[in-house]
Amino acid sequence: MPEELIPIYIMGKRYDVPPGLTIMKATEYAGYRLIRGAGCRGGFCGACATVYRTAGDYRLKVALACQTVAEPEMYIAQIPFFPAERPAYKLDELEPTFETLVKLYPELLRCLSCGTCTKACPQDLDVKDYMAEAMRGNIAAVADKSFDCIMCGLCAARCPAEEVQYNIAILCRRLYGKYLAPEAKHLSERVAEIKTGEFDEPMREIKSLSEEELRQRYNERDIEPA
Amino acid sequence: MSYTPEMRESIKKVEATRPARLDQPFPRLAPEEKERLLERFHPDYRAEGFRDIRVGPNKGEKAPNELVDVLEGRSHLTSDALDLTRIDYDTDVLIIGGGGAGASAALLARENGAGVILATKLRLGDANTMMAQGGIQAADKPNDSPVIHYLDIMGGGRFVNDPDLVEALVIDASLVIQWLGDLGVMFDKEPDGTMMTIHGGGTSRKRMHSARDYSGAGIMRVLRDEVRSYPEHITVLEFSSAIELLMDDKGQVAGAILQNLETGEHLVVRARCTIIATGGSGRLHYQGFATTNHYGATGDGLILGYRVGARLLHQDTMQYHPTGAAYPEQIVGQLVTAKVRGLGAQVVNAEGNQFVYHLETRDAEASAVIRECTERGEGVETPSGMLGVWLDSPMINIIHGPGTIEAKLPAMVRQFKRFDIDITKDPMLVYPTLHYQNGGLILRPDGSIPGIPNLYGAGEISGGVHGRNRLMGNSLLEITVFGRRAGRAAALRAKEVELGKLTLAHVDEWNKQLQEAGIDNPILSPILLPDYARKVR
Numbered sequence: 001m002p003e004e005l006i007p008i009y010i011m012g013k014r015y016d017v018p019p020g021l022t023i024m025k026a027t028e029y030a031g032y033r034l035i036r037g038a039g040c041r042g043g044f045c046g047a048c049a050t051v052y053r054t055a056g057d058y059r060l061k062v063a064l065a066c067q068t069v070a071e072p073e074m075y076i077a078q079i080p081f082f083p084a085e086r087p088a089y090k091l092d093e094l095e096p097t098f099e100t101l102v103k104l105y106p107e108l109l110r111c112l113s114c115g116t117c118t119k120a121c122p123q124d125l126d127v128k129d130y131m132a133e134a135m136r137g138n139i140a141a142v143a144d145k146s147f148d149c150i151m152c153g154l155c156a157a158r159c160p161a162e163e164v165q166y167n168i169a170i171l172c173r174r175l176y177g178k179y180l181a182p183e184a185k186h187l188s189e190r191v192a193e194i195k196t197g198e199f200d201e202p203m204r205e206i207k208s209l210s211e212e213e214l215r216q217r218y219n220e221r222d223i224e225p226a
Numbered sequence: 227m228s229y230t231p232e233m234r235e236s237i238k239k240v241e242a243t244r245p246a247r248l249d250q251p252f253p254r255l256a257p258e259e260k261e262r263l264l265e266r267f268h269p270d271y272r273a274e275g276f277r278d279i280r281v282g283p284n285k286g287e288k289a290p291n292e293l294v295d296v297l298e299g300r301s302h303l304t305s306d307a308l309d310l311t312r313i314d315y316d317t318d319v320l321i322i323g324g325g326g327a328g329a330s331a332a333l334l335a336r337e338n339g340a341g342v343i344l345a346t347k348l349r350l351g352d353a354n355t356m357m358a359q360g361g362i363q364a365a366d367k368p369n370d371s372p373v374i375h376y377l378d379i380m381g382g383g384r385f386v387n388d389p390d391l392v393e394a395l396v397i398d399a400s401l402v403i404q405w406l407g408d409l410g411v412m413f414d415k416e417p418d419g420t421m422m423t424i425h426g427g428g429t430s431r432k433r434m435h436s437a438r439d440y441s442g443a444g445i446m447r448v449l450r451d452e453v454r455s456y457p458e459h460i461t462v463l464e465f466s467s468a469i470e471l472l473m474d475d476k477g478q479v480a481g482a483i484l485q486n487l488e489t490g491e492h493l494v495v496r497a498r499c500t501i502i503a504t505g506g507s508g509r510l511h512y513q514g515f516a517t518t519n520h521y522g523a524t525g526d527g528l529i530l531g532y533r534v535g536a537r538l539l540h541q542d543t544m545q546y547h548p549t550g551a552a553y554p555e556q557i558v559g560q561l562v563t564a565k566v567r568g569l570g571a572q573v574v575n576a577e578g579n580q581f582v583y584h585l586e587t588r589d590a591e592a593s594a595v596i597r598e599c600t601e602r603g604e605g606v607e608t609p610s611g612m613l614g615v616w617l618d619s620p621m622i623n624i625i626h627g628p629g630t631i632e633a634k635l636p637a638m639v640r641q642f643k644r645f646d647i648d649i650t651k652d653p654m655l656v657y658p659t660l661h662y663q664n665g666g667l668i669l670r671p672d673g674s675i676p677g678i679p680n681l682y683g684a685g686e687i688s689g690g691v692h693g694r695n696r697l698m699g700n701s702l703l704e705i706t707v708f709g710r711r712a713g714r715a716a717a718l719r720a721k722e723v724e725l726g727k728l729t730l731a732h733v734d735e736w737n738k739q740l741q742e743a744g745i746d747n748p749i750l751s752p753i754l755l756p757d758y759a760r761k762v763r
Contacts, residue, residue, distance in 0.1 A: 033759040039352040040520040174410025179234030190400045197681040218381035
């Protein structure tokens with residue numbers, strides 16, 4: 001092997017790869033054509049949740065394969081799917097209350113606040129903290145604090161109380177967005193105007209312009225200051 | 227992984243010019259200036275990147291070489307490969323694609339009484355939708371109107387857009403924002419409920435709505451959760467790629483053949499109506515560009531539609547996002563959201579000088595960056611030899627107050643922090659990256675595909691909405707507007723459809739056309755996934 005390569009272990013099997021690659025690209029360098037375990041490749045989709053350990057260390061660590069550089073002697077396994085519970089509900093039929101959370105996710109109250117989830121989060125969210133907010137019924141706080149969740153499932157995979165933190169979080173964000181966020185009045189007004197056909201005539205007018213007229217209007221349009 | 231000493235020197239120059247740049251607005255490009263810039267530097271104008279298509283509805287027209295390769299591809303199947311009387315799934319509406327357009331279509335098809343199968347190549351939500359950061363446009367403020375939005379879109383698209391599709395887009399925009407809000411999407415709002423909106427490149431009003439810089443994720447997570455609320459009406463088939471559309475003996479589209487990506491098994495799905503919502507094709511890496519696109523963006527739906535006779539429009543124009551990451555190496559090509567510029571960050575060269583207004587349309591902004599790094603030689607070189615220019619993010623906290631970057635761009639802060647770069651203090655190095663397929667299958671405003679009975683399309687797969695250049699914030703809008711329209715129209719149409727005997731005869735016909743056109747050794751397409759696995763000989 002050329003000496004610039006580093007050894008990594010994919011599911012226990014050794015491969016030598018160039019340094020500096022992400023875990024995902026190192027896996028592909030090793031010869032894998034990924035089907036599961038790759039999605040957006042940019043840190044947004046949560047498809048590439050990965051558990052790893054480094055040589056001489058007993059601790060399991062977690063990461064997103066697309067966002068983490070492979071290190072020498074890394075032992076890698078992916079968790080591309082986690083069979084988490086997502087109870088049946090329809091948002092329309094729910095109320096934004098603590099009771100709703102507990103009814104759908106009774107295990108919420110079993111949370112030990114041990115913080116394993118927070119340690120597991122590749123987004124560095126304080127999952128334990130938003131779970132505490134959920135136990136207090138503070139849906140707005142859960143929504144805010146879980147906002148950047150990519151639903152990779154690593155929190156749930158590591159949780160000793162078998163919580164499904166990320167599903168509780170999406171429920172809270174949806175409850176907040178639908179029921180608790182202040183209404184945008186200008187939006188409702190605009191929707192009403194559209195439905196009553198207020199823009200039908202101006203639309204007809206602009207659509208009837210020749211390309212030359214449209215160009216002129218475009219080049220002369222006033223632009224709201226930045 | 228933080229910046230090299232050479233890059234640090236250049237950053238000092240960026241810092242030195244910053245106070246002056248904050249005070250002096252850089253002039254916008256005049257219309258003729260913009261034309262010249264595009265012709266000389268935009269990749270769409272590099273003749274050697276394109277060639278004529280030799281078969282099918284767009285025969286004799288240009289497309290990027292990499293797209294022609296797959297359009298002129300051979301089917302994975304022959305007509306006698308499968309027993310079409312053994313039907314695995316029978317449904318009203320089959321949706322191919324599990325991104326924002328597919329999910330929106332599924333919800334509206336269900337709402338209009340249809341049973342739905344949503345088949346997707348990866349997981350539900352693995353799509354460019356999830357990665358969209360900047361926002362979604364809608365003219366819902368008192369100083370704005372759908373008509374002004376229309377004008378911005380036509381000008382941005384260089385006046386070749388389909389006016390009926392643009393009208394549909396701008397008229398539905400506010401309705402879609404309300405729909406998404408009702409489904410629980412958390413748009414950024416003032417305490418009184420007013421939407422926080424900013425400019426995007428080429429907008430004349432501040433109409434970019436956002437959900438921090440997880441706008442697409444905010445929408446996709448909600449749509450996915452909503453789809454999962456109706457398991458009795460919407461069956462989701464993940465890791466199931468459509469490899470060919472099915473026809474019937476009356477010449478109608480009648481479903482698709484799916485392939486289980488893990489087991490290789492083929493599935494026959496008979497559907498009264500079929501919606502193609504497979505998204506873009508950045509993973510074809512046109513002209514060798516890195517891409518912001520998700521792993522599955524290989525243009526499958528273009529090929530499936532093309533083989534049954536659907537026409538393409540503007541297939542020769544791609545969008546290069548002006549600000550893809552150029553450093554560090556691990557994230558080269560990944561998106562640096564246009565929202566960074568929307569919040570005021572300027573683009574400056576190695577000497578710290580601004581060379582283009584920061585809110586030009588994407589085609590012009592990207593061309594200016596390419597000019598700066600090539601002809602003018604004012605780019606910054608990275609250790610891997612890549613060139614880039616600075617996107618001066620620290621300006622944002624100076625303009626809008628401390629903490630703005632952290633609050634409005636958490637994804638960007640996190641992305642760079644993973645590689646020890648603090649974008650609140652240092653600029654980001656960027657270069658254009660392949661971002662979006664401007665053209666695609668021709669649609670009607672209801673999402674139907676002209677001339678092909680029972681076939682619909684929605685999302686990045688479509689052509690005509692954006693003309694030759696899409697404005698920021700109009701793709702999240704497009705997928706929801708046309709996903710909803712196609713879902714509704716397909717559900718209503720499905721009630722009338724009577725299917726005949728299923729056939730794959732068109733596949734044999736296609737293979738014959740390839741032969742007659744003298745296309746030797748066509749590749750198998752759709753390619754389904756890019757092949758990044760290193761081949762060890």
